[in-house]
Amino acid sequence: MAIANITVISHRLFYLLGIPGLENHHIWISVPFLISYIIAFLGNSLLIFIVATDHSLHEPMYIFLCMLAGVDICLSNITVPKALAIFWYNSGGISLYGCITQLFFIHSTFVAESGILLVMAFDRYVAICYPLRYTMVLTPSVIIKTSVAVFLRSVVTIFPIIFLLTRLTFCKNNLLPHTYCEHIGLAKCACASIQVNIWYGIFVLLITVVLDIILIVASYCMILHAIFHIPSQDARHKALHTCGSHICVIFLFYIPGIFTFLVQRFGKHISPHVHILMANVCMLAPPVMNPIIYGIKTKQIKSRVSYLLFQRPR
Template identity: 50%
Template sequence: MSSLNSTAFSHSPTFLLAGIPGLEKEQFWIAFPFSIMYAVAVLGNITLLVFIKTEPSLHEPMYLFLAMLAFTDLVLSTSSLPKMLSIFWTGSGQIGFLSCLTQLFFIHTFSSVESGVLMAMAWDRYIAICYPLRHSTILSMPVVLTLGSVVLVRGVVLVSPMCFLLRRMSFCQQHVISHSYCEHMAVVKLACGETRVSVVYGLFVAFVVAGFDVTLIVVSYTVILRAVMRLPSTEARLKAFSTCASHVCVILALYIPALFTFLTHRFGQSIPHHVHILVANLYLLVPPMLNPIVYGVRTKQIRDRLVFFFRYKGTSPIPMCIMHRIY
């Protein structure tokens, strides 16, 4: 530990990720459910990507946005979980400054991308319910790809200055990051000298991304709710509500822990630190795990393809040939 402490560093320091401060003994066992959740997230999202790519009937806006979400979840969970598990199981918390910045960049960039994709999916639901006859015209393939590119570029452009600002800082005294991964504010708190610009810019990015996306999501679902309530039959209203229910659950699973983590960093001094870190960890685990389960179970085409695949797996070549002809 003493090798990690100094009065000041003009060069890149080496940090030590603490894991879950206050739960050092318990985190070995906490790693087991975390690893199961990570395995489910990886398997589920890869399965979604494969099915959407190989099934022509899924080459529609809703499923293309779902493929973007699956890819984002893979990057988001993989950029944090392997290192986190190594901390919990082996105590290997050392991470170089550039590696820390790289992890920070991917986590914050793809958190922004995930928020943007959920916003685009809310817009897709709004158009599908309110303008069903014009859905394919409004959300054509070029429009969907442009939206995905804009969301990705937005994340890169907004998060890159965070890394540049941290790269120019000096770090002194304690080099222990009281976190399981390199989170922006956790790293900023270790810097020497003036950090106001980094803190203010971090707040700006959070408000721009969450404020813009949440506003559009709320507006979309408010209009959707009004349109659904005007439907003539109860069955039609229930079907419309069912279509949007899974999306709302995924949105809440992302934004509630994100909001809790954001506010706790700045105003939650009374909240136990291990609670804050656990929620921050679940923020990177729960949405990637839930998304393929929720959308896979509730999407008939994906569910039928999955059932068909496992029903004929391991049987004679004839059914497999039939499957290739069908799909």
């Protein structure tokens, strides 16, 4: 009955179905979602707290890490609570503007995280290739301008999607087979052509994520070239270690996304619920794993966490 009522006002109300085909398992699926959400929120909040309260960590690398943690908290809060509401209470109803708002923040935080990873790659490039000029290049003014540019780019590139969606008339099926709203998924419910939406989505992907990947790869090519020309083996090992956490986070963020993109485009024979589960992994994995990776692989953070939890340095 609820779905029938929604159909009458499909241009105003949509219904997120969660993971179609696995409705009977929604309660069990909600368990890893809930655990991931708690770990992501606590882990990233702890990371921000440690950097904010420890003056020895007030360096560019840790400031960018704080930005990454903040974006991860936002991404978790945007996606997981609604997914849990669907799993627990079958509460998938969402207004058109609510759906557009959610997808705007999801896409913009995703672009912002990609931009932060690029800035962190630049930070490692300067630290390893030009160590004596590190503090002169990454001044507080440069850090602030870079941070503003990252978030401004994410908003400016995603903001037109709001107008591309609000111009459409929605008269088709208003059931969205997903746990969250996303641009093309919502656009497919429209009566008119969505070619502009599709091409703009590709354009945004190319000038943000794809461009970031190219620049990150270029940065690490120069970083590795510099590292392997260091005569001291201990110095080479130390330089590689400082990049280890960032490289892990890069792979964790981009590889699942690229794999999901390829599967969605070429894996037509794969069940829809597999696509949805993989898309959720892309959203959940970075916020959960990023603080764990930096907590394990960064000595200063690991020591500070150990002191806070056990009141003894490690």
